[in-house]
Amino acid sequence: MDIDYIRVIDTFVETVNTPILVIDDRSYVISSNKAAVDLLGNDFKDRHFYVAIRQPAIINLFENVSGSNEIQKENFYKTVSGVDRTYEVTAKYSKELKIVSLSFDDVTDAVQANQMRRDFVANVSHELKSPLTSILGFTETLSGVIESNPSKAKQFLSVMERESLRMSSLIDDLLGLSRVEAAEKQLPSKQVNLGDIMREVLEILTATAAKKNIGIKYVQDAADPLIIGDYSQVVQVFTNLLQNAIKYGGDGNKIKVIMSSIEYHKSLLTTGYKVSVEDTGIGIEEHHLARLTERFYRVDDHRSRNEGGTGLGLSIVKHIMARHNGRLLVESEPGNGSVFSVIFPDRIN
Ligand SMILES: Nc1ncnc2c1ncn2[C@@H]1O[C@H](COP(=O)(O)OP(=O)(O)OP(=O)(O)O)[C@@H](O)[C@H]1O
Ligand SMILES: [Mg+2]
The missing domain is CATH 3.30.450.20 (PAS domain)
Incomplete structure (x- = not known):
């Protein structure tokens, strides 16, 4: 040439x-x-x-x-x-x-996105399949005992109800997650009161905690913080963190919620408010920490499933905090408990 x-x-x-x-x-x-x-x-x-x-x-x-x-x-x-x-x-x-x-x-990113989509579908199918298999199994056996052994039948029905609730909560979480993801790029625009939200969440969850003999102490260091936020999403963040503290608390768990203002935060580029949920429960080993916010990630699969967990709670928290330009921080020591903190900027840049 x-x-x-x-x-x-x-x-x-x-x-x-x-x-x-x-x-x-x-x-x-x-x-x-x-x-x-x-x-x-x-x-x-x-x-x-x-x-x-x-x-x-x-x-x-x-x-x-x-x-x-x-x-x-x-x-x-x-x-x-x-x-x-x-x-x-x-x-x-x-x-x-x-x-x-x-x-x-x-094409690495596209390949990864495809892989994630496939994993996601596989995970969802798996999570739905186990309760469904159990419901189908009990439906069959139920018809055999409905007349001969009504108390057994009642027991089966309660298992079926529990499994149905599990499916329903999984679907709620999935819908919640996709809604949060869809709105992620859209900044919230209303002023909300973090104190009001926390009191509302505590009112509901104190009863749940009391059933497990768990007390919740709430400390707020100043006047009610006002931020620009999405009310129901912030309710969801506090609820998910507190539910985890209750679920994974272990025996004699004490939960403490602290709301405080924070100085200029270098990664937020502004001042803001920090809400920490501390428990004295089982704690989490360090190598799990970075993965907790992945969809469906559970440290102890068995324990979480028994508690009705699907591993979506923290993933939802992560997306909501991203939408609020905020942060989620986790500190934990196995055997000594965990502190999950969220930081909200007091203004959105
Ligand atoms: N306070 C905590 N103490 C110990 N482990 C925790 C705590 N919070 C979360 N975890 C661990 O992190 C995992 C992920 O939590 P996440 O809230 O995302 O899911 P989940 O609680 O299993 O299910 P879901 O919240 O969707 O019902 C849990 O399965 C649990 O193993
Ligand atoms: Mg959870």
Whole structure:
């Protein structure tokens, strides 16, 4: 090929941020750009293509596309700075020039999003399937004992009710989560009183806690904090944190709720208010902490399920706090309890 053509190609590929390799009919790389050098770790210009890329799928792609009229695609995998990345390689052959051009599109985020969607569907199906299987099982046995053993029948009915409630609460949580996610980009616009909200939540949950002999102490260091927020979402945040403190508190648990104003917070870029929910319960080992806000993540699957938990509560809290430009902080020591704190900025920038 005329040398000028190669310079034209060189100039062109250098303006593109996507890694590109151009290979001639001797399988030599005749042009590549900086992005390709970064990706492959070396400049393979004037070297054999097979030295540059050893992944069989990409070698096959190169061989299949050579001589063909079609654009062809294949995935290329590479760990970049410790992160596994996926590139979609698009290959095109030019009959006239007898060259193959390969471009590498980073599709890692899309692949991950797809994977998350699949995991999500699998998780939801699994969570719905177990109570449903149990209800179906009991329905069958119920008809056999309904006359012969009414007390047994009653027992079965109560299990069926519990399982139905579990499904219903899972569906409520899922709908809640998708509503919260949908509104996440929209900043709240009304002024709400955090003191009012906390008193409302405490009124409802003090009774639930009392049934488990758990006392809740509420301390507020100043006047009722006013923030720009979404009333029912803040109710949800306080409810989820308190419900967890009650559920995972263990024996002799004491819950303390503290509402205080905080100085300028470097990650909030403003002053604000902090609401901490402390329990003296089972605590959480450190390696779980970062994952608590993942959907369906439970530290102790069995215990959480027995408590009717689906692992969505903290994920909902995380999204609501994001919408309020706030933060969720978790400190915990196994055996000594946990402190879940949320920080609200006193103004939204
Ligand atoms: N105060 C706490 N003490 C100990 N472990 C906790 C506490 N709060 C949460 N966890 C752990 O974090 C996990 C995730 O909590 P999350 O609120 O997201 O889900 P859940 O309580 O299992 O279910 P849901 O809230 O959807 O009913 C829980 O399963 C539990 O293992
Ligand atoms: Mg919860």
